[in-house]
Amino acid sequence: MELMLKLLTGGAGSLAAYLAAHVLLCLLPAFFIAGAMAALIPKASITRWLGRSTPAYVSYPAAAAAGSLLAVCSCTIVPLFAGIYRKGAGIGPAMTFLFFAPAGNIMALAYTGSILGPEFAVARVVFCLMFGIGIGILMALVFWRDDASHDAQTDTLFAAQASIAPAALGVLLSLVALLIAGTLKLWPLTTTVGTFTLPLPWAMAWQDTLFGWVPFDAAKGEEGVSFQGSVLIGLLLLISATAWKGMEDIIEGANHWTWVALGLAATTLLVAALRLTPVPDGLEIALTGRAFGVALSLGAVWFYARQLPADDWRSWLWEAWRFVKQIFLVLVIGVFVVGMVRQLIRPEWIESLAGSNTVLANLVAVGFGVFMYFPTLVEVPVARMFLDLGMHPGPLLAYLMADPELSLQSMLMVAAVIGRTKTAAYVGWVAVFSVCAGLIFGAWVDGAGWTSLALPLGLCLAGLAVALAWLRRRQRQVVTA
Structure with a gap:
């Protein structure tokens, strides 16, 4: 009973910390x-660069380049992946985008170089690029029949769209x-422009209560629930309740719940962009550059959305709501399960098993990346901790490759988009x-000398070249048919 209570507490704490810290500024815009990509962007605009x-x-360099610009985690990238895939991107380029964005984006590489050293950053970008494209090509080869069928379905759904409107x-x-x-965690977004204090003397007591409810160890990359996080969770619950009433029948027209839900979403993003800190005399609110950036972006969204025809903005909101219903529940379940499993895994086990560069050690590191999910960029200081504790650099790189890609919740989300068979192959x-x-x-x-490393690297490149040639042959056969 004590173990079960510990597991349930760990799952609930993991879910609460995740919702408080990551859903809002990452997932809300992503959905x-x-x-918008599904409803407003013509298929030709996607397939021109990412089509089968x-x-x-x-297509594959374009997919990797697009992913390199997004400093997002494995969960946030899934709605974006779902958007381009539903709109007509080939399974290969879409999977390259899905792989490269969390692990090979510019922020992740820069942070890796600053914390772990330039050799890790170089290795990460080289292997992410080579293997990301390779995985995409392999997926396109294995599932080429499904890809052709998917392409035909998108033709049926979106053939009427010819060009993207300026408002869209x-x-x-x-x-x-x-x-x-x-x-992005860059100046001037992180700079504090000004502060003021609200007279809320109970704020610090509430923060202490939250830390008691959801204990955490920051040294292990864990996150608790802050005062600000509890406010955001409350707003998220309100969004959920109002969105169900306001978005479910949005195609038929908006109602007052629609505007309440959208207003709450905008308010939540603004609150998330502030910095709320309990202090002895109340609650200190810091206005950051991020808050101004979010406010300006929201204003721009509203400005252009008002110019959309009614059918277009209704379709946009419906597609966003459809993605939420398709993905968000499995995300919640995945985060909860990861929190439970995390209670059973001891970091010292990983350290002892991954202290040498063996196949088993690298497999353990990959498994660690699956069940010990960390938000985007947090995996880097955690990797630094394990490096200091004796983990071999080889398994450490395997962890850095797998952790942003194979979190349990992201696998469940991807399966909801492309099915379990394709997801199993990708994993x-x-x-x-x-x-x-x-x-x-x-x-x-x-x-090991470069001569001994040339063989495995050469085999990888040769295999990639053969797969690429086979894929081009398939493409020519489809075109001539």
């Missing part, structure tokens, strides 16, 4: 972006700006390539 018939030398483009770019303003490829990356990098760290 709206996914809805687009030359591979165009403005909405999409404003939403991307909102996502960037809410997630398998990511695990295999992560282990290979760890073994190769670990061998280099242990002093």
